[in-house]
Amino acid sequence: MFEHNVGAESNPVNLAEYARLARKRAEPSAWDFIAGGSDDERTLAANRAAFERWTLRPRILSGRDTVDVSVPLFGRTLASPLLVAPIGYQGLAHPAAEVATVQGAGAAHTAMVVSTMSNRTLEDLARAASAPLWFQLYCLKDPELTLSLVRRAESAGYEALVITVDMPRMGRRERDLRNGFALPAHLRPSNLLMEASPELHRSQQGTSGVALHVGQLFDAALSWSTVERLKQQTALPVLLKGVLTREDAQRAASVGIDGIIVSNHGGRQLDGAPASLDVLPEVVEGAGGRCRILLDGGIRRGTDVLKARALGADAVLIGRPIMWGLIARGAEGVTDVLRLLRAELEQALALCGQSRWTEIDRSLVALAPPCGGGWSAPEEGL
Numbered sequence: 001m002f003e004h005n006v007g008a009e010s011n012p013v014n015l016a017e018y019a020r021l022a023r024k025r026a027e028p029s030a031w032d033f034i035a036g037g038s039d040d041e042r043t044l045a046a047n048r049a050a051f052e053r054w055t056l057r058p059r060i061l062s063g064r065d066t067v068d069v070s071v072p073l074f075g076r077t078l079a080s081p082l083l084v085a086p087i088g089y090q091g092l093a094h095p096a097a098e099v100a101t102v103q104g105a106g107a108a109h110t111a112m113v114v115s116t117m118s119n120r121t122l123e124d125l126a127r128a129a130s131a132p133l134w135f136q137l138y139c140l141k142d143p144e145l146t147l148s149l150v151r152r153a154e155s156a157g158y159e160a161l162v163i164t165v166d167m168p169r170m171g172r173r174e175r176d177l178r179n180g181f182a183l184p185a186h187l188r189p190s191n192l193l194m195e196a197s198p199e200l201h202r203s204q205q206g207t208s209g210v211a212l213h214v215g216q217l218f219d220a221a222l223s224w225s226t227v228e229r230l231k232q233q234t235a236l237p238v239l240l241k242g243v244l245t246r247e248d249a250q251r252a253a254s255v256g257i258d259g260i261i262v263s264n265h266g267g268r269q270l271d272g273a274p275a276s277l278d279v280l281p282e283v284v285e286g287a288g289g290r291c292r293i294l295l296d297g298g299i300r301r302g303t304d305v306l307k308a309r310a311l312g313a314d315a316v317l318i319g320r321p322i323m324w325g326l327i328a329r330g331a332e333g334v335t336d337v338l339r340l341l342r343a344e345l346e347q348a349l350a351l352c353g354q355s356r357w358t359e360i361d362r363s364l365v366a367l368a369p370p371c372g373g374g375w376s377a378p379e380e381g382l
């Protein structure tokens with residue numbers, strides 16, 4: 001299993017080793033913010049366990065000696081099906097914050113989704129980019145401020161709009177409550193161009209400054225009408241991030257949404273929500289071929305990426321491992337994490353007797369026989 005292969009730490013050869021290295025280097029409450037999930041962290045653990053339940057069905061003697069993992073998506077061909085997931089407040093991981101991540105992703109020819117809650121402005125990040133950027137939107141109580149973010153993303157050359165729909169309010173992250181976690185004063189939600197609320201920076205045991213800030217700022221009454229309005233207001237492809245059911249996928253498709261990201265927010269929102277991989281097939285069915293389908297949550301190996309593809313994902317997003325690379329080695333670490341994962345994916349594809357990402361289908365996976373032992377969540381919340 002994923003955490004068993006942890007060996008040398010000075011020169012990581014896999015993502016688990018990056019996790020170990022990052023954990024040693026990170027400030028403990030920042031590590032908890034990044035690694036943690038909500039409540040009992042059951043959904044966080046479920047995301048990993050879901051991958052363990054599938055095996056790959058390699059086909060022999062394919063006679064092919066090349067692999068092609070490029071993916072056509074929204075009018076452009078991405079070099080690989082890996083994207084960097086939106087992650088807020090990356091200044092917690094590295095002094096250069098999202099600038100380092102954008103540079104690292106660019107060097108790995110990997111598209112990145114920039115969070116509304118980035119510590120560097122979306123314009124600064126666009127200037128640092130050498131690979132496609134998408135913008136992740138949190139809908140705020142103030143609709144004009146929300147729309148102004150969309151307009152800024154359009155002007156700066158972002159290629160898609162990802163509306164996160166699973167955070168009308170923030171999940172209870174008990175690690176943060178215990179730590180009285182708050183954003184250090186030198187870090188700002190830079191896109192908001194206003195004085196951050198003092199709560200965001202006030203550390204008090206039993207509260208989370210980040211959660212209080214979300215409560216003040218985010219639209220807790222977010223609804224389909226907001227999403228439909230935004231879809232009409234932009235020419236960018238619009239994706240909804242946080243869809244977990246057939247019904248919502250059907251509705252998204254019927255209102256013209258271009259893409260769905262099957263996600264439970266890395267186990268940080270509703271604890272008890274299913275693993276994203278487990279609901280991927282029903283979401284694919286609900287969308288009925290009308291939306292592109294992406295998935296995130298728990299991807300730590302190239303073989304995980306392959307399993308997601310076999311169950312219907314067009315591409316996947318990588319969250320915490322990017323932060324491990326960033327903490328451990330800045331931009332270079334981000335590049336290395338993405339290169340490791342891509343190399344694992346290409347290796348797995350070839351060993352499965354396949355040569356093209358786009359040709360993989362459901363026949364590549366089978367449910368693993370029950371193995372008694374079961375999955376236990378690693379303490380690090382990996």
Ligand SMILES: Cc1cc2nc3c(=O)[nH]c(=O)nc-3n(C[C@H](O)[C@H](O)[C@H](O)COP(=O)(O)O)c2cc1C
Nearest residue numbers: 034085086087088115164265266296297298319320
């Ligand atoms: C520290 C942290 C911050 C995050 N910030 C955002 C965010 O600003 N916007 C968003 O849509 N999702 C956010 N997410 C969720 C990720 O985009 C993604 O759904 C999740 O991390 C994927 O799971 P993984 O970490 O297991 O790969 C965040 C996740 C983490 C761990």
Ligand SMILES: CC(C)CC(=O)C(=O)O
Nearest residue numbers: 088089117210214265268
């Ligand atoms: C700054 C937060 C709102 C970022 C987030 O989405 C998360 O912590 O899961």
